[in-house]
Amino acid sequence: MDTTSLTIPELRQKLSSGAIRPREVVDQLATRVADVDPKLRAYLQLDVEKARTAADAADITKPLGGVPIAIKDVINVQGDPCTCASKILDGYIAPYDATVITKLREAGAVLFGRTNMDEFAMGSSTENSSWGSTRNPWDLDRIPGGSSGGSAAAVGGHEAFAALGTDTGGSIRQPAALCSCVGLKPTYGRVSRYGLTAFASSLDQIGTFTKTVEEAALLLEIIAGHDPRDNTSIDRPVPKYTQSLHQGVKGLRLGVPKEYFIKGIDPEVEKAVRDAIDEYKKQGAEIVEVSLPHTQYAVAVYYIIATAECSANLARFDGVRYGKRAQNPKDILDMYGRTRAEGFGAEVKRRIILGTYVLSSGYYDAYYNRAQKVRQLIGGDFRLAFEKCDALLTPTSPTAAFKIGERTADPLQMYLADIFTIAVNLAGICGVSIPCGFTTNKLPIGLQIIGPKWGEETMLRVAHAYEQATPWHKEKPPL
Amino acid sequence: MSTTPLTAADYEVVIGLEVHCQLKTNTKMFCGCKNEFGGASNSHVCPVCLGLPGVLPVPNEEAIVKTLLTGEMLGCQIATRCKFDRKNYFYPDMPKNYQISQYDEPLCLGGAVTLDLLAYPKDAQKDPATVIDKPIRLTRIHLEEDVAKSFHFDDGTSGIDFNRAGTPLMEIVSEADMASAEEAFAYLSALKQIFVYGGVSDADMEKGQMRCDVNISIRPRGQKEYGTKCELKNLNSISGVRRAIKYEIARQIDVLGSGGTIRQETRRWDDDKGETTLMRVKEKAHDYRYFPEPDIQAVRTDHGLYDRAKERMPELPSAKKVRLTEKFGVSAYQAGVLAADAALADYFEKAAAPKPANGAAVANFLLNDFLATATGENPIPSLAPHFFGELAELSASGQINSKQAKEVFAQMFVTGRSPAVLVAELGLAQVSDVGALEAFCDQAIAANPKSVADFKAGKQNAVNALKGQVMKLSKGTANPQLVGDILVRKLSA
Numbered sequence: 001m002d003t004t005s006l007t008i009p010e011l012r013q014k015l016s017s018g019a020i021r022p023r024e025v026v027d028q029l030a031t032r033v034a035d036v037d038p039k040l041r042a043y044l045q046l047d048v049e050k051a052r053t054a055a056d057a058a059d060i061t062k063p064l065g066g067v068p069i070a071i072k073d074v075i076n077v078q079g080d081p082c083t084c085a086s087k088i089l090d091g092y093i094a095p096y097d098a099t100v101i102t103k104l105r106e107a108g109a110v111l112f113g114r115t116n117m118d119e120f121a122m123g124s125s126t127e128n129s130s131w132g133s134t135r136n137p138w139d140l141d142r143i144p145g146g147s148s149g150g151s152a153a154a155v156g157g158h159e160a161f162a163a164l165g166t167d168t169g170g171s172i173r174q175p176a177a178l179c180s181c182v183g184l185k186p187t188y189g190r191v192s193r194y195g196l197t198a199f200a201s202s203l204d205q206i207g208t209f210t211k212t213v214e215e216a217a218l219l220l221e222i223i224a225g226h227d228p229r230d231n232t233s234i235d236r237p238v239p240k241y242t243q244s245l246h247q248g249v250k251g252l253r254l255g256v257p258k259e260y261f262i263k264g265i266d267p268e269v270e271k272a273v274r275d276a277i278d279e280y281k282k283q284g285a286e287i288v289e290v291s292l293p294h295t296q297y298a299v300a301v302y303y304i305i306a307t308a309e310c311s312a313n314l315a316r317f318d319g320v321r322y323g324k325r326a327q328n329p330k331d332i333l334d335m336y337g338r339t340r341a342e343g344f345g346a347e348v349k350r351r352i353i354l355g356t357y358v359l360s361s362g363y364y365d366a367y368y369n370r371a372q373k374v375r376q377l378i379g380g381d382f383r384l385a386f387e388k389c390d391a392l393l394t395p396t397s398p399t400a401a402f403k404i405g406e407r408t409a410d411p412l413q414m415y416l417a418d419i420f421t422i423a424v425n426l427a428g429i430c431g432v433s434i435p436c437g438f439t440t441n442k443l444p445i446g447l448q449i450i451g452p453k454w455g456e457e458t459m460l461r462v463a464h465a466y467e468q469a470t471p472w473h474k475e476k477p478p479l
Numbered sequence: 480m481s482t483t484p485l486t487a488a489d490y491e492v493v494i495g496l497e498v499h500c501q502l503k504t505n506t507k508m509f510c511g512c513k514n515e516f517g518g519a520s521n522s523h524v525c526p527v528c529l530g531l532p533g534v535l536p537v538p539n540e541e542a543i544v545k546t547l548l549t550g551e552m553l554g555c556q557i558a559t560r561c562k563f564d565r566k567n568y569f570y571p572d573m574p575k576n577y578q579i580s581q582y583d584e585p586l587c588l589g590g591a592v593t594l595d596l597l598a599y600p601k602d603a604q605k606d607p608a609t610v611i612d613k614p615i616r617l618t619r620i621h622l623e624e625d626v627a628k629s630f631h632f633d634d635g636t637s638g639i640d641f642n643r644a645g646t647p648l649m650e651i652v653s654e655a656d657m658a659s660a661e662e663a664f665a666y667l668s669a670l671k672q673i674f675v676y677g678g679v680s681d682a683d684m685e686k687g688q689m690r691c692d693v694n695i696s697i698r699p700r701g702q703k704e705y706g707t708k709c710e711l712k713n714l715n716s717i718s719g720v721r722r723a724i725k726y727e728i729a730r731q732i733d734v735l736g737s738g739g740t741i742r743q744e745t746r747r748w749d750d751d752k753g754e755t756t757l758m759r760v761k762e763k764a765h766d767y768r769y770f771p772e773p774d775i776q777a778v779r780t781d782h783g784l785y786d787r788a789k790e791r792m793p794e795l796p797s798a799k800k801v802r803l804t805e806k807f808g809v810s811a812y813q814a815g816v817l818a819a820d821a822a823l824a825d826y827f828e829k830a831a832a833p834k835p836a837n838g839a840a841v842a843n844f845l846l847n848d849f850l851a852t853a854t855g856e857n858p859i860p861s862l863a864p865h866f867f868g869e870l871a872e873l874s875a876s877g878q879i880n881s882k883q884a885k886e887v888f889a890q891m892f893v894t895g896r897s898p899a900v901l902v903a904e905l906g907l908a909q910v911s912d913v914g915a916l917e918a919f920c921d922q923a924i925a926a927n928p929k930s931v932a933d934f935k936a937g938k939q940n941a942v943n944a945l946k947g948q949v950m951k952l953s954k955g956t957a958n959p960q961l962v963g964d965i966l967v968r969k970l971s972a
Contacts, residue, residue: 076533089532096526098533197532201773231537231775309773312565315576316530320639336569359567359768368770 022055022066042153046113062108070163085129088343098195115150124417137477142401145175170421173433177396177446188428189234192227200306217241250284255389259295272437298423304371311355396433396446435472495655508647509536520640528645530574542647547788550587563772585621598665660724723748807838829864840871923948
């Protein structure tokens with residue numbers, strides 16, 4: 001019996017009944033990884049012995065007892081390397097667990113490997129990784145999306161049951177759409193950021209990659225919650241998301257923002273999403289047209305705020321206390337300069353320079369300050385829209401997966417990959433991408449469902465209703 | 480325009496001080512590490528204060544309350560919310576290469592430090608030019624985290640101890656209201672007293688618990704525009720600050736007097752050499768790219784924190800002085816000395832409380848006898864307060880005279896036995912029996928005809944020699960007041 005394509009509830013059932021032991025699950029998954037990962041390159045690191053030891057000790061009475069979970073290389077796991085796909089952290093071993101890791105351990109999960117990503121979570125294709133790019137399980141010549149491309153490919157390619165990722169401007173939802181899995185970004189403050197190497201402090205959230213919506217709900221129950229170590233995490237009870245999934249969408253109002261159906265979307269993507277909207281109509285939801293008028297500013301606002309915050313967050317990588325240090329520096333400035341020049345990739349440098357610029361004296365008001373004000377307007381758009389509807393439906397990505405190398409020469413083109421996901425982070429609300437079809441050349445298409453702050457229950461319920469009425473989540477890539 | 484070189488008297492000095500004060504909290508500003516001096520290097524550290532990847536700051540409420548209390552004690556306007564900002568710059572003692580500080584919304588604005596006479600150095604206290612109770616206005620007080628400590632070794636390498644990194648620091652910026660080195664000295668003494676009173680810091684400069692940078696410029700008397708200012712650093716004691724400022728004033732006068740101009744510089748004070756030397760020329764302000772700290776939510780101070788601070792308001796030195804003079808009858812000067820040290824004032828009150836009417840006597844013993852010979856910083860008697868109370872009562876009631884009291888004072892410290900017991904043991908009861916005293920006086924008069932003659936000739940002071948004789952005859956037990964009266968009566972008859 002091969003468990004690698006099972007859902008977590010199915011796996012849990014087999015573990016609880018004793019039909020399989022946790023160690024065997026790990027072994028099967030490791031075999032699958034050995035089999036397909038040379039092609040996918042989703043994993044940066046996998047210590048199978050360590051996973052087996054953890055599996056042997058797993059408490060299968062716990063909600064995730066014996067379930068292997070892959071971790072994006074930006075989240076700190078004690079004793080494991082944490083490179084954030086950057087040369088500057090080559091060799092760095094995390095001395096502590098992120099809060100989400102503690103929660104996974106407490107739930108009995110078996111930590112299974114570290115997945116590839118764009119360096120320091122900056123990118124939309126995982127081509128910015130210092131360790132080589134990951135491939136899309138549906139077409140090995142194409143990108144899996146980014147920045148959590150490794151996690152998306154692993155789950156989409158059935159070499160992980162689930163994976164943690166992070167989403168700052170779409171880095172979970174976009175790769176989930178491109179790899180045909182469920183990618184969830186919670187409301188800002190829902191999940192602790194303690195232990196997440198920071199990119200943009202006011203935008204980052206840890207979220208999940210799973211094959212189904214139910215599994216996303218299950219994992220969110222485990223990782224969500226207030227953390228005294230994270231002052232931005234909100235003290236609010238965590239609902240039992242798995243228990244509110246099955247209510248259907250009859251009577252719900254689902255908003256379709258007109259600014260998200262613009263020229264430039266791949267027509268096959270638009271068709272798939274429109275068909276999904278029709279499905280919701282069939283299921284009894286009321287479809288409402290809404291407007292989010294400040295959508296056009298979202299990418300610009302994001303690239304001012306996120307870069308400003310990251311320019312400060314990445315200042316700590318200086319070779320003084322940990323990580324790589326330039327050899328034979330002649331003085332402190334030389335040490336700083338060469339350490340960072342040698343350690344950071346081009347996109348990271350680009351964003352640090354941009355972020356430093358927008359914060360600098362004389363420009364702060366014109367850029368950073370102004371961007372924060374427009375951010376408030378973007379948040380206002382969603383608040384108004386949610387007075388008219390319970391959740392929003394949009395495409396996740398304007399196109400399906402593009403080819404490796406196709407957009408690397410033009411950073412701005414790359415930035416536009418996030419055009420539908422970015423505003424959600426700026427507003428601090430929740431979003432999930434679920435599979436909603438394939439292009440004629442069998443590339444996955446994602447449907448994004450957006451909920452208001454703390455609206456995960458509604459959002460997941462809406463997602464689940466569509467998923468259960470469609471075959472997409474059962475498709476397996478031809479690896 | 481005069482062609483003669485200007486002298487010191489022709490200049491006005493303008494001084495502002497920037498003080499950093501280490502707050503006495505249990506833990507650091509943004510993590511749970513111990514806020515403790517000493518300890519093996521890098522022993523009070525954790526991922527947060529080391530700036531490791533993935534860590535987040537969580538503000539120390541106690542540090543906020545202590546800062547609010549300081550603002551309250553200094554009469555500041557208190558902000559209704561506490562917000563932090565990132566101050567960005569690279570240096571090896573900065574774990575994150577940004578410091579979490581406060582930029583445009585400091586916790587406290589305005590306020591003032593009043594320069595009480597006793598805050599001045601002793602020689603300046605007697606100077607009639609010293610302005611009593613001059614208020615030095617404050618610009619602001621804000622909260623931030625301290626940086627690590629760098630060590631530079633002989634082999635050219637450097638080491639960093641992160642024990643200090645992340646400890647809470649309160650920054651107090653004054654207006655340029657000080658006009659002399661003595662006023663700066665008094666400002667720092669007065670500030671230290673406030674910090675100690677409020678329990679917010681021990682503020683010992685030599686331990687680095689209070690640090691001070693001086694901004695100083697001079698201008699010709701009467702000129703409205705400020706002169707170019709220089710910043711002085713590496714000041715390690717309050718008296719060092721005074722010395723450094725005196726030197727710098729002389730230096731600047733010298734430069735201007737010989738036709739030169741002052742360049743805006745940061746200068747390092749060398750206390751051993753007694754001079755300031757150029758550290759760096761200040762060309763333009765460093766761009767710190769301040770922006771609001773996204774990892775910490777702004778917190779309202781009016782939802783409980785300010786109330787907690789107000790509950791801790793101590794009786795301030797000025798109020799204590801008034802109360803001590805009114806309740807215990809001590810002089811204004813004595814009240815000032817007592818109030819300068821909260822623990823000493825507390826000791827005094829315990830000693831004088833059973834009989835407030837003896838307050839002045841208790842104060843005398845405490846200030847004149849105890850403090851005169853006690854060693855160490857801010858000494859408090861090792862004996863229980865009631866020793867002083869008892870001694871004061873014995874003396875005030877005339878059971879022992881002042882000389883005997885001094886003997887008992889010394890003995891009580893040596894033996895630890897109470898004054899009443901010592902008086903009995905040493906047989907020191909003062910003789911006030913008129914008959915006995917008359918006998919001694921007759922003896923002394925008979926034995927000292929010259930003094931008698933001098934007195935009768937008009938030299939009133941001659942009676943003192945006779946008094947001394949009586950004290951000798953009585954082995955120091957005679958009541959000197961009565962002896963004096965009896966002698967004068969007899970000699971005038």
